[in-house]
Structures are given as C-alpha cells and as structure tokens.
Amino acid sequence: MALSGIQIYKMLPQTNCKECGFPTCLAFAMKLAAKQVELSSCPYVSEESKKQLAESAAPPIRLVALKGAGAEVKAGNEVVMFRHEKTFYNKPGLFIHVKASDPDLAAKVAAADAYKVNYVGMDFTVDGFALVLDSDAAAAIQTVRGATKRPLILIGDAAALQAGLSACGGETPLLYAADASNADALAELAKGKAALTVKADSLEALADLTQKIQAKGVEDMVLDLGGKNLSEWLTRSTQVRRLALKANFRALGYPVIAFPCDAKDEGLAAAQAIAKYAGFVVLSEFKPESLYPLLVLRENIYTDPQKPIQVQPGIYEINQPKPESPVLVTTNFSITYFSVANEVEGSGLPAWLVVTDAEGMSVLTAWAAGKFDAERIAKAIKGFDVASKVAKKRVVLPGHVAVLSGELEAELPDWEIRVGPREAVDLPAFMKQALN
C-alpha cells in the first residue's frame, strides 16, 4: 500500500541537508509520495529504509510483461476496483488458442495476426497466441514465428514447455501451468526466462503455491482462478483484486488469466473477464464477428473516465465539399464525431462538418449539461468562419437537439436552420431527400 508523505518522512535521515535538491526532508518525502522523484536522490537514506520504501512502492498487482519476437503485452499494475475511481490501465491481452498438431497452424496464425480493425480512428489487433504443445514443440514454434511476432502462451507438460521455451530464445512467453504437482519443476524452468501461470483449486492453495514459487526465484506469475461458471469466476476475480488492492496481499498480487474458450457462452464469458479484472483472455478461435465486439468493449472499459476521447473542434471537410454542400453540426466527442463522419463519408456525399467544443460529450449528454446549446453552436459557426466557405447559409442540427432550432435562429439570423435525423446512420438518406 502506498505510504503517505509523513510516513516516508519518518524513514528519511531528517537532516535537511538539501543534497536531494529540496529544501527539507519533508518536501522530498512529499515528492516521493507523489512519485515525482526517485529515492536514490537521497545519499544518506539507510538500507533498512530503502528496503521498506521499495516494498511499499511495489504495485499491489505486479506488472507482468509477455514479450514476443518484437511485440509485447502487459497486464497488472491496476489500482482500483471501479473504473470511475481512477481508471483501468493495462488492457487485457486477447490471445487466440491454437494447437501445434493442427495442420493449418501457419494459416490460422497468419490470418489472426493480420487482423486489424478500426474503431474511432484507432486500429485494434489480437495480442498473441496460446499454443498447445501437443506435438513437436520446436517445429510448432518455428511455424508460429514464421507467421507472427506477437507474444505466446505455451500450454503443455513440463517436457513440452522446456522444449517450447528453448525454441523461444530472447522472448518472455507465459508458461501454462504450474500446480501442486509440478510447481518445483516449472519454477526452475521459468526462472528468469518466462512468466508462469499458477493454478489451484482454492485461493488459499493458490496463495501457498505462488509463495513457494516465488521462493524459487520466479517473480512474474499469472493466476488461473478456475471457476466453472460466470458466478464463480466473478467471485474469485473480485476477491483476488480486493485482496491485492485493499489488503495488500502480495501472494495474490498478480494478473489473472481467463479461459472463456472453455465456457458455455464464450462471448459473454470473455465480456465478463474484460470488465471484471482479467489480465489475459484466451479465445478459442479467430472470428472477427466475435473479436471485434470484445476489442471495442475492452477499449470502452479501459477508457480513462476523466478524459473522454475527443477530436479537435473545427470545420472538417468530407468528400471534398463545395460552396453549395450542406453544413452539418455535431459535438467533439470522438464516438459522435466518427459516427457522423463515417456515415457521410460512406455515402459519398460532400459536406462541411462543424465540430463544436462540447467538452468531449455526445450530443444528448452535452445538451443536458449545457455544453451544446445555440450559443456554442453559433460561436463555432462564426469562429470557424463557415460563412466564407459556403454559398448557401444553411446548417443542419442533430435531431436530438431539435429544440435548439428557435434559439439558433435568433443567434444566426441570416442562416436557415434545419433539423436533421436523430441518428447518424440516417444522415445519408436525409441528405439525399431533404437537402436538395
């Protein structure tokens, strides 16, 4: 658990020597608590204090990074139970389950690896592959590496994992999985070279096992919580997160791996895992219609609630508008902007899209919050000098804010105000029928 500035101050020399660059030890302690300076700036701190401070500075959920042949995925380092309390940081990696014995291994990996889907201007991909070593491990890894650089989860017994690991030189894969029967052997194998999944029937047994493995020198672990249905998984995942964050319980302070591929409804199990604290998620196969909704859900849940994704207010040209092209107006919330821009773009119809500064809120939310009113819209129309670009002074309001049309007429007396459809998807039809 993070220490306060006062708690840290008590561990410092309290001599106010100023060699750290701060006037007093207390000032330095405050900066340390805010994680704005390094403890190493203090030349006189005792070894004992160093150890204590390092422990307290360690994140309650360890950051585990899996490295492939040039790509990396991280999980852990989370600090809250609810996203509104701060934010969730490291998006769970989505891994596709493949088998070494599959004659189509190369093609399957290549297809999933090449997948790239765009959502509000961002490109999403799969994060890696969970490879079952059920035949020649070295050959399978060579095949996989011919098709992807992404990190791997290796699944198999100790002998297969050893063969697999030696074929993954320079990478940090995740080995699956250590339990009470093979913990010693797998700890030896993973030490310094791989992250190790740990599984047990209960959280108590799991905590015992991680401590035992840590004593063997393995730091990077991932927890498989089991759980035969949505309820059990939610319970265990919540309990582990609480133990780590609220009780600072180190033995379970590791990211969690979920296997929706074994669930009755894979899509919904994966959706739950993404919302409820998974660090790695293994999916049974690569299917865009299943993957895309999960990638979007992950992005939504992991969006920083303090910072909605915004686009720059301004006037956007879509499909090379001419002076007679219509003027559409919307807010600068990225999802709103992209919904509108994509529809108009897709229709092939030219338009001027005026994006107002609504503090990153959608049309209805911004309207309710007073951030998208006639005054602001008029200010944008004038501020971006829209009149100089168009021959016809006519502006189209989103249908949801039809109530603003009267006020906007008052604000923009020489403009014709039109009310468009409520949803972006209906814009092309509206532009074709109503704007000619």
Place this chain on the structure above:
Amino acid sequence: MPLEIPKDKWPGSVRAVTIGAASADGGTRSKSITIGGQTTLPYLHFEAPTPNQPVVGIEIKSRRPEDWSTLLNEPWGDVMDDPAAWAKKAEEAGAGLLVLGLTLADSPEDAVKAVKSVLAASGLPLVVWGPGQAEKDNELLVPVAEAAKGERLVLGICEDKNYRTIVATAMANGHLVQARTPMDVNLSKQLNILISDMGMPKDRIIMDPTTGALGYGIEYGYSVMERLRLAALQGDAMTQFPMLVTPGYEAWKTKEAKVGEGVPETWGDWKTRAVNWETHTALALIESGADIVVLRHPESVARVKAAIAELVTA
C-alpha cells in the same frame, strides 16, 4: 494459508419493487415479478445472496416498426403487425416481462386497444412506453393508465421535462413509473426526488439511467450505474431504486448491428456480430447493476438469460 477475504458491509439496500398485479392484487397478470432488494454489489454471493434475479424484457411495438434492422424481421416475422401476437411470441421466446412501445401514429383509442390486446394475449407484467414526445406521451399514456387500472404497469418514460402527468396518472391508477435521465448520477437523483415529492410511493419507481451501446458510450452508462448502485448501498435513499436499461434499443441503432452492407469486412458475420453487440452490452450492464434489460432479438434473450442463470447461482 488461511485467507481473510475483504468483505463490504453496506448500511443501505436497494428497494424491492413489484411489477404486474395478479387477480388477487387487483390485476389480471398470471404472475408478478419483483426486482431489486440487493444488499451488496451484483452477484457477490460471498457477501449476500441475490434476492431477486434480473429480468429480461422484450420490446414490442404497437405497429410494425419502420426503422428496425431487417435482422429483427427474421425471427419475429408477421407478428410485428399485431402486438397481441407479438406479445405471445415474445413470451414464448422467454421474456420475463413485455415492453410495449406506442408510436406517434397511434390515437389514444389505438393505444388503449393495443395495450388491452397485449394484456389479453399474455399474462406477463407489462411496461408501456409513449412514443417519446411529451405531449403525445401524455395524450396516450393517460387513457392507457386508466384502461389498465390496477395492473401495476410501468409507465414510461418520465423525464425531467415531462413527468407530472405520467406520475399523476400512475398514482391514480395503481401503476409504476420509469424515470429516465441522461447518464448522470445527480440528474437521476434529482428526478427521483421530483417524482417522490409528488407523493409517488417509493416502491413504484424504477430508474432508467440511460446507457450507450457497446462502442457508443457504454462506459458512461456502465460507470453511472456502478456509482448509483454504490450510492444506494451507502444509504442514499434517492438512488435506492431498481434500474431498467435498454441495451436492445441502443445496440440495434448502431451501425454494427443495424446494417450488413457497406461495412468493413473486419467486422465479420453480420448476424453473429449484431447479436453479440446486444448481448455484450446487456451483460456488461447486468454486471454493473441492471435489474431489467430490455432486448430485441430472441437469440440475445436466450443467451442473456443463460448468463443470468449462471450469475445468480451461489
């Protein structure tokens, strides 16, 4: 090593609310449903049992909807022309309650007729929505409330600009109200206060905090619902109402669900994607505290119900 799992003890709880009245209680429903009553966060059985399961409602319309995705015509087909037949088919599809949406084209007589035919066709508890324009909502919902007196319908949708008439008629005729606010904790509380101040009994209010669909602002709805539920458990009386949300309506207006042509190939198979859009939106909201999710596609209903069955298993 023995573990001490940190457990939350909350001073507050969510109010239990019953929708629909059977004959013994002055209505004609074959059964009523009770939602709410939680004393902890959703489905954390190690802290407290789940007193009432969340309910999946199916949305039907008084007239064939013109703007619904063609994917929805497939499972429903001809019954979309007849609200009574649609209600029956929705009940067969596993609905726990029905949500009948009236339209701008309905006269008060049409609205009453549609509601009565649905009540006669199915014994499920019923939510009735006005078409969504204040004057028209009031014009239709008042005669509906009177004609269905004592049925414990849920009348929607009350918003801060238009709630008085609906609340008054719900009070006079033994119904409940759906209080909708645009994804904001304080606005929810405020509307609940206004409705309570009119004298509406607190066990006859259901909150609709609004949500966005997956990809279209679900994170706002999700967090507002988590915060409302936390506030309720912390003892804030004006947030202690069960929550209804409309993932069906929201998901099926997204491009991802609504259309199959002219979309990126990387979105994959249309129908599977569309149903996923609805189910994923619904599941996320159920886990953040929804007591009623209103859906549209029968496959989504089946999947979400199966997920609920797992979640409520202790």
